[in-house]
Amino acid sequence: MKDASGPHIVVCIKQVPDSAQIRVHPVTNTIMRQGVPSIINPYDLFALEEALSVRDRIGGEVTVLCMGPPMAQDALRKALSYGADRAVLLTDRKFAGSDTLATSHALAFAIGTIADKWGAPTLVFTGKQTIDGDTAQVGPGIAKRLNFQPLTYVSRIRNIDLGTGRIEVERRSEGGVQVLSTTLPALVTVMDGVNEIRRGSLPDLLRASRTEIHVWSAADAGLEDLSKCGLAGSPTVVKKVFAPTARAEKAHQITVEGRSHRDVAEDLLREIFAKIPDLELLTTTSGPRA
């Protein structure tokens, strides 16, 4: 599995609440987090699989890095079971309240420490974004701090040439695909849907349960300037969290009780066409598209 002649790849993952299962308390408008399961950010699984498949092709080793609370060890354990070689958890109360700038600062530092301990990474992979923050800004931020070439929204890695130190990728951009060639080391954010995470093999599953997860505090990761971490290191400030207000008028409900769907549908169409008169003209003159 491990092959020291190949590249060292770091994959950044995040543990997120399964957002499909988050509920807001109807009265207090607070998040009800109890019982909501945590998962690896689904977008990060595409990054992990891409890293593992690069290792399959050209060797090397894969280190998975996660910043989060102690329970994020579960996400790392899961990543090991898919076949990652090593796992690092960056966890410290000092990171609480980090925005994207402070997060990329901390992760870049940890990657520097990983480089010191286990060799400089040639590639860093991340998902295109997380499902809880949705910002897609941490990847480019890490690249900037490490001075790695940023390659975002990569849908395919065409070639990695360790001899010439170049990588060639297809990148999703507005209205098409850019084929880019750049120098290594590079940071790649991987598009969703480009691969499917493998099923961990039995040996990997067994290994995952035994492998030590490296748990680092801010100090362990070499972060000495705490003014750049957590709340203090975050230029953005959350002033207010709120539930959206309902429209002054709720939806006009078309009476359903005791009526056939057909009658209700006719009522609905009448209401729609009354509000958008030219729509009826449009649909009845042009009809369905070919």
Place this chain on the structure above:
Amino acid sequence: MSQTSPQRSPAARKDLPEHLKAYRHVWVFVEYEHGKVHPVSLELLGEGRKLADKLQVDLAGVVLGGSCAQLGAVADLCFESGADVAYLVSDPVLEGYRNDPYTKVMTDLVDTHKPEILLLGATTLGRDLAGSVATTLRTGLTADCTELAIDDERSLAATRPTFGGSLLCTIHTLNYRPQMASVRPRVFPAPARVPGRRGRIVEHGVGVAENEVATKILEFLPDRTSEESRLPFADIVVAGGMGLRNQDNFRLIAELADLLGGEYGGTRPVVQKGWLAPDRQIGQTGKTIRPRLYIAAGISGAIQHRVGVEGADLIVAINSDPDAPIFEFAHLGVVADAASFLRTLTTVLRERIAHLAPIREAA
């Protein structure tokens, strides 16, 4: 970790350092590629105009591109869309977007002219650029905003969904400049053009040579289908959620959309299930739409979906749960099983069209 809870820290008080007080004016990064200005840039100029008026400062469009001849026309478009100033940077090194030269030029422009607000479209280009620029400038960036305002301390109040779209939060960058925010396409309406409106052009040197840029564009493969770009601009959109229960029922969505001459889509869970292609996802993480008519079938109406559709003129919701949040922002509601009601609705509409078409042809 994400921007989640209200903060009680020194950063939460406005204490702008002296050297940042000179930062003035509102900028919009105008995305110009393959001879086209991205519509989101015009939408941002429209919104930026309001912010600039509130602050009583200038609105500027910033345009980077490969050839000087084309940028003049883009500058005019900026002026007609509300800009007072256009910063133009043209050089072959800027032909086709690459992170490195664009980041260098943008940070250099900001350092030279010192805007207080910098807005970018949350497109693949804008998100790539925004993260690099904010990191280089060490300033705050609020991604994917759904609302922008100026508070009574002249600060940008940027509102975005949080917690996977279950709540909204308002974020400020009090003590750093510029205040950066990105906004997804179609969140704001395009401003009305004012033909003949003109402004001041400022040309700026590029300061990056091709041999300093590691990344090379080998090829650009344009998308063959324009499906992806059609959804955000469709006049009529029909979409389905988990309430449709299975993939088969999504044929009903496509069928009704087709009959109405519109587009179809679905919610995030539906796309995650693999029932619809990812480019059909509507909501905070998918497409934002502003159709004249939006029909939501079997969609509960989580905030992450709501922020993607609120710009619709008329929202029709069909859901079996009378307490579904979608009824709080829809205009017309039908409490019924979405799949079976859609089937009837499509039949009735088809009959109506068949009945009316000959009459209209005769007339």
